[in-house]
Amino acid sequence: MEKTITKxxxxxxxxxxxxxxxxxxxxxxxxxxxEYQCSHCKKQMTTNSNGNLTDLTPKYKEINSILERIYNHKMLRLQEKSLISTIS
Incomplete structure (x- = not known):
């Protein structure tokens, strides 16, 4: 039986x-x-509502996911609006 040595x-x-x-x-x-990740220990953090770093818990992952979806939708609408105003 071989033994493998892991870090x-x-x-x-x-x-x-x-x-x-x-x-x-x-x-x-x-x-x-x-969202941030430590390059050594892989600890994950995110910014909270005050702009400070906090642990990336499942609650914050869900919040960030919803926030990202809303933000992307808003950016898409702004791009469409600017495209329409450029054509007119």
Whole structure:
């Protein structure tokens, strides 16, 4: 029986505990709201209503999903409106 050696999850957490998280934008929900993920430990965060980072819980995932759908619909309507006004 072969044993495989896997990288323990302790090391990325240790790096984050010592040096802090290295958050990178993983998704742009709107112009102001983004989702972030740590490149080391994969912790996910998002911006809340005050603009501060908060844990990306299932509740915030749902909120961001709905907000993204509304934002995209609004942008589509604005593009159509500007296209119509350019033609007229």
């Amino acid at each position: 323990p999850a302790l090391i990325p957490n240790l790096i984050c505990n010592v040096f802090g998280h290295n958050f990178e934008v993983s998704k742009k929900v709107t112009f102001h709201v983004k």
